[in-house]
Amino acid sequence: MPTPTFRAAAGPLFACLLALTFPALAEAKPRSTAADLRVVDPEGRTLADLTQLTGPARIGTDPRADCFGPGTGGSGDEVAVDGTSALGQLANAGGADRRVRRLGITDAFDFGLGICRIGPAVAPSTGYWYLKVNHAASFTGADQTTVRRGDEILWYLVEDFNDPVPDELDLRAPAVAEAGEPFTVEVTAYDDDGDASPAAGVEVTGADAPTDASGRATVTVGARTRTLRASGAAAITSNGVTVCTEALRDCPPGYARTIGGTPRADRIVAGRAAEKIEAGAGRDRIVARRGRAADLIDCGAGRDRVLFARGSGSRLRSCERVERR
Ligand SMILES: [Ca+2]
Ligand SMILES: [Ca+2]
Structure with a gap:
């Protein structure tokens, strides 16, 4: 059984102890800041993909949030969440995107809040919510992971913690294109450490073939707008890029x-x-x-x-x- 959202024993506990021992080192005044947020389920469905401001939140813990094992459900009490944290950002995202409004949080552990449910996606007892900041795995709990301006936060539901963590795909594509005219997009894969490499052989919406060895593919869009994503086996589906095929002033x-x-x-x-x-x-x-x-x-x-x-x-x-x- 993994500890809640933690990836290894020594690192997070040490970080946690540091945070408890030296509160003065923590950032002084919580302030709302904008950062990217993405939530992806194991089927590759994107539950949230937006820029979300952080902010303090109060979350009701859930007695049914027992994905860490029998007896680990929440007390049902409301807990205050630090506004600068990844969990503070996630809790606020429910206001802009109802798909991630419901959270299943447990306060059964002394060292931090555990996350079982985000929207419709619930971690099985064999899995956990994987959290990345700027493409690299976070080694602290979601309520202790600081979100800074412009950060890219990714949540992905791992179904089996015995499996290797999939690489995360990142898609770069233009926001406007000519209707029916092919254009090039580029996909990068980031591993657990945040190291980047070209994502070869992955599918991109509207592409004529999977990406080549340099991670590039040729895409054609006929509709007025179309949201492109990159996906592949054993990979976390990419961010969406919506392409508009009209002059920018005529786009929705x-x-x-x-x-x-x-x-x-x-x-x-x-x-x-x-x-x-x-x-x-x-x-x-x-x-x-x-x-x-x-x-x-x-x-x-x-x-x-x-x-x-x-x-x-x-x-x-x-x-x-x-x-x-
Ligand atoms: Ca407001
Ligand atoms: Ca108003």
Whole structure:
């Protein structure tokens, strides 16, 4: 039986002891920050793939979360989760993506919270939720793994801890392409340590053949938009890249990426792509003035302020104060 989300005994326990012994070394004030989040189940289904702000959360532990063995279910008590942690990010993601809203967490262990369920995917007694930060395995529990701005967080449900951990696929593709015209995409495989290599022989949505030895494939998209992913046997399905085949100004607002806020006041800065922003409750401030792509901005409850580019075609909802520049 593995310890909750931990990969080895000495490393996490040591890290845990350090954290307990030297709390002053921990980052001072928790602050909301944006990082990428992806959750993939063993069938290769993507349960979440967005940019999600971190933030403090309270999670009800679940007596049925006993994937670590009989008697390891949660107490049913609510626990406070550090906002800068991977678990804090995950708990907030449920606001923007209902597929990962339900979490099965146990507080049966002294050294950290254990995770059995994310959305519909439940760890069997032989498996565990594998957590990677910037493509490398995390050796601390999810409630102790710090998420920093721009990090790439990946959760993958390993069904059998006796099997080698699959490589993670990472897809690079353009956000716009000519309809019916072939273009090149590139797939990288990251191992458990985060070491990168070209992903040869994997499938990519819309590709005429699997990737070559350099990890490249030729893809053609006929529809207005199509989400591409790379997948392969014994590999963790890649991030999705949605390609639009029209001029950027005619592409659907928010098609390229979702950014999820927290129920508190957030400062959300959109990039150049067409982003769908779900700010959530709280007094949010949203800055979306970069690029010409149209964003889809839901400011949510609370008195929110948005600054966006004139002529971008962005669509707004529940935004009380609007400035165009
Ligand atoms: Ca918010
Ligand atoms: Ca509002």
